Amino acid sequence: MILETKNLTKLFGIRKAVDELNLEIPDGSVYGFLGPNGSGKSTTIRMMTGLISPDEGEVFINGKSVQKMGNKALTSVGALIERADFHKHLSGETNLKMLARMDGTDMSRVQTVLDRTGLGTRGKDKVKTYSQGMKQRLGIAQALLSNPRLLILDEPTNGLDPQGMKEVRDLVRELASEGITIFISSHLLDEVQKICSHVAMISQGKLKTAGTIEDLLKESDLLMTEIHVEPIVSAIKLLSNQDWIHRCEEKNSILSVGVHHDKISDLVQLLVQNDFEVSAVIPRTSLEDVFLSKVGAESQI
């Protein structure tokens, strides 16, 4: 494991922001970290990067304890924590050169990472002239500066327009294909599903579930099933009255139903018995469904 947390706990006053969190991030994975607002994602990431000290537990990076070894444990780590903030009165290039000087990183890396994040021609401009998206890309550039083996990204697409989000997503994929392990927290479940191989979900500081996305989707209690059925409006009326059906909605003339996996045959049987014409039943469980079943529908992500 390239990154591990063991019984990680952080209290703010009497409130447990993170509660005995155990995570194992395999080398080479793209690991999504999901949770509602205030669930302890950022606190966890700050503990991983040594910004916050845990009250209990430890973070290990390549087997080295961040808490015991301090920043020496972060040698192979690049991190972008929330918003990317820099010295606004200095240029992007100067900011990166300062960071390279801190790490002892070769100065030639500065232009390389600027080019890689699409800021090659704007490096000499002051950061205060950058858009939010450009600042965020500069944030990713600084995380890549020291050629990290592990990239920790906290909400990297925050404040980006759809094009910017796609660019970050593509960049993450590209980096992952080069063997860099990426630990990424995001609000965007769909996005996480698109780029991540693994995922962990937390709520109120506690780990709810973790594993490969494939396994989580398979093991999910609540399956979203698409049913091609006619007449659809009457079918919705019928199914909405069943207390074992959790969700029932129409999407593009296709019925989308949330049921436990052991109830799917009952669902089909019910429709057929009531003379509905069922032409197809397709399991379509998404990460969002898994999230809702594990963390709760009341949570806002």
Place this chain on the structure above:
Amino acid sequence: MLGLIHNELLVIAGRWRSYIGFIGISILMPLILWGFSVGGEELHQDYARELGGTFIVVGSILNSFLATYIIMNTLWIHIPFLVTLAAGDSVAADGANGIFRITLTRSVSRFKILVSKLFASYIYTALLLIFCAFWSLGIGSIVLGTGDLIVIDNGILILDESQAWFRMAFSFLLAILVMCMVATLCFMFSTMVNNAVGPIIGTMFLIIIGYMIMGIPLEVFEKIEPYVFVKYFNVWWDAFKDPIPWGEIGKKLGVLGIYSVVCFGIATYVFINKDIKS
């Protein structure tokens, strides 16, 4: 470490606030020098009156050395304030601006970062005082000329020009060390908060309180006085005594040094254990 100090100096150089002190000195000094050159006769007469019974004064005693000697009174309040402008920003601004989320997640220890910030503050402090000396002694020599320095303080001391240059340089060196203590105090406050105004106010408040304790002739305050750091600020005047009281200077610098070490110790403890939440 040199790379880190280089970084900090770049940050200080890039902030407009860092230039307030230099701009202030650039405005104030020509004004003071002009005031001396225009109203110098009055000052000359005051000094001549003091010396009248003992000496016959030939020529003018007003020169850049005497002007500098008088200007150095700004070291009590004004220069400390200018020093705090950079030192107060040093740690607090990085916290407030979210820079620590970037810098403290790198493989450099917090202690090294802190030391580099302190050294950069010291360099800024030294530059500010050297700039002050450049104006009062350098430009002052052109405007007012040079000559003997006459110091009236528990007696009359006349220093010839070569001695005056040495004493002035020594006095400015001592002033730099005193101001470094002020910078360390402000730096300590800077590690505790996330805005630059708090450290500046905190430092100036302590300095003013110190002067008040020293200025009020109460027995209780006299007992506290040895522990008030501003009591030792006047070490730069010792450069103008004859003979130079090396023992006294050493003692005063020692006390200020202990204060600096304690302030930096507290700053280190606070900064290393600080949770970066902003």
